[in-house]
Amino acid sequence: MRRTIDADFCIVGAGGGGAVAAAELAEGGASVVVLEQGPRHDADDFTAHPPQMLARLYRDAGQTMTIGSPPILLPLGQGLGGTTLVNSGTCFRTPASVLERWRDEYGLELDADTIDACFDRVEYSLSVAEVTPELAGANAAVARRGAERLGWSHGYLRRNARGCVGSGVCVFGCPTSAKQHTGITYIPRAERAGARIFTGAEARELSRERARVSGVIARISDGSSLEVRASEVVLACGAIHTPLLLARNRIAGASGQLGRNLSLHPATAAFALMDEQVNMARGVPQSFYVDEFAGEGLMFETVAGPPAYAAMSLPLRGERHARAMANYPRLAQLGLMVSDSSRGSVHSLGGHPVIRYSLDAADLARIRIGLQRIEQLFRAAGASEVYLPLAPGVAPGAARARDLRMMAFHPLGTARADARPTHGVTDGRLAVHGLRGLRIADGSVVPSALGVNPQLTIMALATRLAFELLGRPVPRKPKGSVPDAEIATTSTPT
């Protein structure tokens, strides 16, 4: 059975890009339908048990893997909120140097005032504020001590959280709903403004009338089918799934760029055994950064989690693993994130994404240096042992790609924006080249690595797109300001 509904805008995907576009468009008076493949999550179902939460909140239980050297785990969220539901909440604006590069290399003219207004608006909506040292906890204190002793630039991260008490499980579903992911911020705003949200709705077909996309046909989880006829369709399925939907519909292939140019932030993390009690899961896991080497493409951010999470990622085996875990309360952890020059691709095999990505020599060199610097920082902080994510017996300077234990975050670029139709999938207005009625509002349009966590960039671009579709300027300043006392409690994490 197929139902048909009409709307001004049909948005596919309710993560960082789609939810923002939906709320802004609906509040602007447009009729909006959102199709989200995943479910609506209820915070009452969050258990703080990593295996259960990986199964419920992540695509493929968090086991999405790249094919290449080395294989890399690429966790992606699913459901209302998308990956904002399971990220650590870190908020950086797009670095000015990146915006300049977009203008020079991709012909993307982003008016500085407009993009600033978008960032202001998103940060206000998500209660973005700097983590307090008290809330950051002892894991951040270790990193801070090391950075200070070495004289390395550092600071507390800005996050989208409100009333956080440092539960320590941002990536496994915030049990206090303190993290302001789009599933509990922008989506309710969209609904209050009249948007219709369909979960369990997998977009399959983009309806076309000549050179214009006129709607979306989705398969609903109850077996029925839903057709949304819309003046504009906005794809926001993320950098892995948006190119697959386009390719399935034989759209946007002319440039030869669709599914290519995949940029990731290859990441890994090391542990250290400290003399003091750290209890890494008490406090905000990702709360502190060291950006001394950001110019070299290296960013360090604290990461942490409960024992099950630590046990899974601790790069030791057998008796050494057991001994280190017995000392879990004294373990500290610091992550390394690389602004990559490697590029990968994504294509479909039987409807499932096949992600190819191998580290190039420059990224491998960055990771080697990054691991050496993590060890240096931990030693400076007083660590008695440092556990690097390498195969046994391998020194960081001699590590080959296959020796590395890697994850990656922040996939970008697979439907990149470029003013030239031969070089990109969308133009600077995020309209698909050569086609009317189709825009993209997710990480796939971001044409290069950012070197910082991208959620704010994606949301700001979605805000800009929404106001352009409404034919209105982005309001310069949000009304009022977020009361700081409500954003971050100063209570010590327990």
Next chain:
Amino acid sequence: MSDGLESFLAAAPWPQRLALCSLLALARRPRGAALLAHAPLAQEAAGATLALGRYDDPVVARLLGWDAEAVVARGRRLRRAEGRP
């Protein structure tokens, strides 16, 4: 195997599920574990998955200072008290 680990494996794409279940079956037997020692990546995958389950056990986690149930109960109380979603 814990319920959590079962749900983690059940939600995995079938190739990973098949591979991980096979690796776990090997890792739990002495001869299988000896075999895995010759395949470091497979051994790590099995070890990490087993560790995920083992340290998620509430008894083990509490010994290490982590009480998931208490964290969740506090979160629920705060959400109720402050009218959060």
